Amino acid sequence: MNPLIFPMPGNEAFAEALAGHLFGEVGGFETRKFPDEETYLRLLRDPSGRDVVIVCTLDRPDPKIAPLIFAADAARSLGATRVGLVAPYLSYLRQDRRFQLGEAISSASFARLLSASFDWLVTVDPHLHRYGSLDEIYALRSRVVPAAKRLSEWIAGNVKDPILIGPDSESEQWVSDVAKRAGAPSQVLQKERRGDLDVRISLPDAKLLHGRTPVLLDDIISSARTMIAAAHHLLSLGCPPPVCLATHGIIAADSLALLTKVAGQVVTTNTIPNPVSQIDISPDVALAISALLAEPAV
Numbered sequence: 001m002n003p004l005i006f007p008m009p010g011n012e013a014f015a016e017a018l019a020g021h022l023f024g025e026v027g028g029f030e031t032r033k034f035p036d037e038e039t040y041l042r043l044l045r046d047p048s049g050r051d052v053v054i055v056c057t058l059d060r061p062d063p064k065i066a067p068l069i070f071a072a073d074a075a076r077s078l079g080a081t082r083v084g085l086v087a088p089y090l091s092y093l094r095q096d097r098r099f100q101l102g103e104a105i106s107s108a109s110f111a112r113l114l115s116a117s118f119d120w121l122v123t124v125d126p127h128l129h130r131y132g133s134l135d136e137i138y139a140l141r142s143r144v145v146p147a148a149k150r151l152s153e154w155i156a157g158n159v160k161d162p163i164l165i166g167p168d169s170e171s172e173q174w175v176s177d178v179a180k181r182a183g184a185p186s187q188v189l190q191k192e193r194r195g196d197l198d199v200r201i202s203l204p205d206a207k208l209l210h211g212r213t214p215v216l217l218d219d220i221i222s223s224a225r226t227m228i229a230a231a232h233h234l235l236s237l238g239c240p241p242p243v244c245l246a247t248h249g250i251i252a253a254d255s256l257a258l259l260t261k262v263a264g265q266v267v268t269t270n271t272i273p274n275p276v277s278q279i280d281i282s283p284d285v286a287l288a289i290s291a292l293l294a295e296p297a298v
């Protein structure tokens with residue numbers, strides 16, 4: 001039977017797109033807060049004997065966690081064959097070690113929590129820095145969907161003579177792949193983050209930029225301070241305002257307004273709904289789900 005897809009609040013459009021690709025059905029929840037702020041949740045479709053897919057992108061994660069766990073556990077206890085999580089953006093990966101004595105390693109705690117309630121996980125380009133793969137912390141089957149193909153297609157269709165610029169060494173993994181696919185040159189800068197909103201970036205090589213449209217590419221735009229610092233350098237070198245492209249547009253607070261002042265264009269994929277999430281990654285996510293569902297249930 002085709003999967004039953006439940007969107008957590010805010011994930012309806014992505015879930016509908018997945019249902020279209022997978023010939024799945026979309027289920028719903030009744031959810032509200034009790035007067036004491038605890039969560040009430042009820043599945044409005046019977047998951048018994050079905051493969052259940054819960055869609056919940058995990059930016060701004062803390063208020064989403066309790067309802068998500070309740071939904072997964074309810075589906076399982078009501079007889080779902082398997083319960084999978086599609087988290088197009090997977091949070092809590094940055095704190096992957098103790099930088100100062102006493103700190104929580106939230107990535108490992110978060111992984112343990114999700115692994116206890118789900119059979120499998122599909123996500124898009126997780127921010128793996130010091131972890132080699134999700135398997136180091138997640139005890140479930142997982143598939144990682146790369147955004148490189150969609151990003152490079154967007155560049156090829158929208159940017160004349162691009163040069164890709166990664167703002168820090170971590171972005172190298174995405175930038176080189178996307179540049180190769182788009183047939184464009186690239187360079188990677190160095191970043192020093194002195195505080196949440198205080199970012200210093202090394203100067204790009206002006207010779208490589210000549211006659212090209214700069215495309216700043218990163219996995220995440222959050223405060224946008226990384227892209228803004230890099231864009232200032234490009235403008236100071238006489239480049240046209242850069243195209244700012246990212247897989248995950250978290251777009252915190254005033255970041256889009258600030259970035260728009262120095263960017264020619266800002267575009268992200270739709271892993272997180274935001275005003276510039278134009279690039280649809282749902283067909284690739286659907287393929288990853290199909291592959292997981294084709295495997296025998298454990």
Ligand code: R5P
Nearest residue numbers: 218220221222223224225226
């Ligand atoms: C950092 O490690 C990431 O790859 C991004 O560069 C970072 O998350 C961007 O953050 P912000 O938009 O807050 O500068």
